Amino acid sequence: MNVLKSGSQAVRIEQDVVMARQTARKLAVEAGLRLVDQTKLVTAASELARNTVVYGRGGDMDWEILEDERRKGLRLTFRDQGPGIADMKLAMTDGWTSGSGLGLGLTGAKRLVDDFSVESAPGEGTRVMICKWT
Amino acid sequence: MERIPILRMGDFLLVTIQVDMHDELAITLQDDLSERISKTSARGVLIDISALDMVDSFIGRMIGTISGLSKIMDAETVLVGMQPAVAITLVELGLTLPGVITALNVERGMKLLRERVQAE
Numbered sequence: 001m002n003v004l005k006s007g008s009q010a011v012r013i014e015q016d017v018v019m020a021r022q023t024a025r026k027l028a029v030e031a032g033l034r035l036v037d038q039t040k041l042v043t044a045a046s047e048l049a050r051n052t053v054v055y056g057r058g059g060d061m062d063w064e065i066l067e068d069e070r071r072k073g074l075r076l077t078f079r080d081q082g083p084g085i086a087d088m089k090l091a092m093t094d095g096w097t098s099g100s101g102l103g104l105g106l107t108g109a110k111r112l113v114d115d116f117s118v119e120s121a122p123g124e125g126t127r128v129m130i131c132k133w134t
Numbered sequence: 135m136e137r138i139p140i141l142r143m144g145d146f147l148l149v150t151i152q153v154d155m156h157d158e159l160a161i162t163l164q165d166d167l168s169e170r171i172s173k174t175s176a177r178g179v180l181i182d183i184s185a186l187d188m189v190d191s192f193i194g195r196m197i198g199t200i201s202g203l204s205k206i207m208d209a210e211t212v213l214v215g216m217q218p219a220v221a222i223t224l225v226e227l228g229l230t231l232p233g234v235i236t237a238l239n240v241e242r243g244m245k246l247l248r249e250r251v252q253a254e
Contacts (some may be wrong), residue, residue, distance in 0.1 A: 018156045021188060039188060039219040045225060046190040050157070094228060104191040108227040 002083065005030075005065045006070075011049050012058035020049035020061050024076060031065050031074040032134050041074060041132040044109035048128050051105050056080025056126055058072045066131070073114075073133040078126075085120040092118075138163045140170050146247055147209075148240075154184045160196040160210040169198055171207045178247035179194055179204050182214025194229040201234045210250050211235065214243035 011020055024045040028038040032056045045061070050080040059080030085091045094107045106128070110116040115131035136159055142146040148171055149163070167179065181197065183189065189197075201211040213236045216224075224231070234251075237243035 014156050014158060018154050022154065025187070036219045036222055039217075040226065041222045042188050043190050043223045046188060046192075047227075050190075050192065104228050106189060108229075110228050111228070112223065 001065055001068045002045045003064050004067050006063060007009050008060055008062045010058075011052045011061050011080075014053060017049040017053060019045060020021045021046045021062070023063065024074070027063055027065060027074050028132070031072045033074065033132055034134075037134075040112040041076075041130070044112040044130050045076055047105040047109045048076070048125040048130065051126075051128075052078045052080045052082075056082035058082075060127070070134045072133050073118075074131065080127075081125040082124055084124050085118075086122045088118070088120065135162070137166065140166060141212065142170075142174055146244070147150065147174065147176045147179045148182070149170065149179065149183040150165070150185070154186075155193060157192055160193055164196055164200055164203070168203050168207065170206055170207050175239075176209050177251045178209055179211045180215050180240065180243050180247060181211065182215045182243075183213065183220075184217065184239070186220065189216070189220050189224055189229075191227060191229055194224060194227075194231060198231055198234060201231075210247055212237050212243040212247055214238065214240050 009023060011017060014026060021042045024042045025038060028041050049061060059078060062077040064075045066075055091106055113130040114133050117129045120126040124132065138149060138151055197213060204211045213234055237246050
């Protein structure tokens with residue numbers, strides 16, 4: 001698998017959530033994702049960027065346009081140095097929220113993409129990776 | 135401060151969302167709308183989201199809240215113009231907007247509002 005292009009941008013304040021999804025849209029078009037898949041990835045990015053700002057106290061979004069033998073993809077990684085997720089099983093439950101949201105952020109994002117992974121430990125921040133392929 | 139305009143058309147209020155909304159803007163719209171419903175005694179609210187290429191759980195929740203809020207204030211809300219890709223994504227996200235009335239476009243939405251208001 002080759003990385004064709006990569007970069008990073010800050011996700012610190014609410015306005016950065018809008019910037020993150022605009023970047024995700026631009027890159028999804030560039031990677032050649034079809035419209036529905038672009039929309040799914042952008043929506044997942046919006047949920048995760050908001051989590052980074054609200055729960056992670058700000059962080060970054062790394063992006064990579066990938067290519068393997070037969071397809072292209074866009075991978076986004078949201079990183080923060082926040083309090084982390086104490087109970088991953090609970091966090092991955094539909095409708096559960098530690099804040100005031102709907103509890104669809106993590107689980108919803110997972111449903112919208114092809115690859116999903118989350119790493120977190122209390123006090124060590126959170127790292128969520130999503131990827132969508134053509 | 136940035137605001138989404140609310141237009142008055144007779145008994146109805148028309149909101150056309152044309153910008154990529156950040157969360158605070160969505161909350162401001164919610165507050166502005168409830169105030170305008172109260173001030174104008176509007177019977178219906180039409181929210182046109184045909185220009186939105188994404189609706190996430192936050193915006194979805196805002197739409198649900200506006201719908202519930204206007205109902206309590208004796209006004210109906212109809213959501214119009216959702217793009218197919220947005221609809222597919224919303225359902226997969228797990229947000230089906232229960233209780234929100236939808237129509238395909240502004241014209242049909244307006245017709246639906248008139249019928250519902252007249253039926254009362």
